[in-house]
Amino acid sequence: MNLENTQVQMRKGILEYCILHIISRGEVYASDMIDELTEAKMIVVEGTLYPLLTRLKNAGLLEYKWVESKSGPPRKYYTLTNEGTSFLNGLTETWNYLVQSTEMITNRSKATF
Amino acid sequence: MNLENTQVQMRKGILEYCILHIISRGEVYASDMIDELTEAKMIVVEGTLYPLLTRLKNAGLLEYKWVESKSGPPRKYYTLTNEGTSFLNGLTETWNYLVQSTEMITNRSKATF
DNA sequence: AATAGTACTTGGCTATACATAGTACTTTAT
DNA sequence: ATAAAGTACTATGTATAGCCAAGTACTATT
Numbered sequence: 001m002n003l004e005n006t007q008v009q010m011r012k013g014i015l016e017y018c019i020l021h022i023i024s025r026g027e028v029y030a031s032d033m034i035d036e037l038t039e040a041k042m043i044v045v046e047g048t049l050y051p052l053l054t055r056l057k058n059a060g061l062l063e064y065k066w067v068e069s070k071s072g073p074p075r076k077y078y079t080l081t082n083e084g085t086s087f088l089n090g091l092t093e094t095w096n097y098l099v100q101s102t103e104m105i106t107n108r109s110k111a112t113f
Numbered sequence: 114m115n116l117e118n119t120q121v122q123m124r125k126g127i128l129e130y131c132i133l134h135i136i137s138r139g140e141v142y143a144s145d146m147i148d149e150l151t152e153a154k155m156i157v158v159e160g161t162l163y164p165l166l167t168r169l170k171n172a173g174l175l176e177y178k179w180v181e182s183k184s185g186p187p188r189k190y191y192t193l194t195n196e197g198t199s200f201l202n203g204l205t206e207t208w209n210y211l212v213q214s215t216e217m218i219t220n221r222s223k224a225t226f
Numbered sequence: 227a228a229t230a231g232t233a234c235t236t237g238g239c240t241a242t243a244c245a246t247a248g249t250a251c252t253t254t255a256t
Numbered sequence: 257a258t259a260a261a262g263t264a265c266t267a268t269g270t271a272t273a274g275c276c277a278a279g280t281a282c283t284a285t286t
Contacts, residue, residue: 001172009126059114072232104153185263
């Protein structure tokens, strides 16, 4: 039972939320997402991101189109479907709710209990 | 891929953090914890909590003592070990970090990107 | 033609939350 | 005294997300 493992567990589900949010702002491909996640200090590796994108696409939340690149192989540029947009709205609510619940617990001091 | 499942995923790891925090504020047994979690709208069932407590105890983060009850079988009252306290500190940092990262992504509007 | 870089894919592993069923003890009702 | 209801804890099996690691495929550079 180490901290690193718990960090991984904490990230579960949240990453999905972040990815959907990033895509909601405009067409992006995998490396764009990794860049932005890394910038926000949310480290993600390829082996996590690509399967996640495939899962979201198969679930009908995302769609992509191939776009040729000037410097390398073609890229999959993703966008949200209507279903993906409404799913993201649900996730946003869930996340806000969860943060609120957690704060309600962690902000309760010993004295007031 | 439904919302309910993602809610479950989002809760992973966070629950552990909340439990440790609740115990850090004073001796409690399982039902106390469920009450407080329920009050904070973080629904948890017995089948989740008890194995979690056992896991944390086996990891050396918790210890308990049996206390007889006036109305039912004896109860396990939990407290944090020193190791548990420092683990909780690590988790607190991790959680705050994660919230901050998530906000950095979700508060970035389409316009500024 | 060979090497390096970029983009995407796949299979296996681990750990958590949950559903479900079960054990054990105490109190209450008949 | 016995049965029923309630409380507290235990055990087993399932699903899924994130990660590691290896691999495929295409492009650009040398």
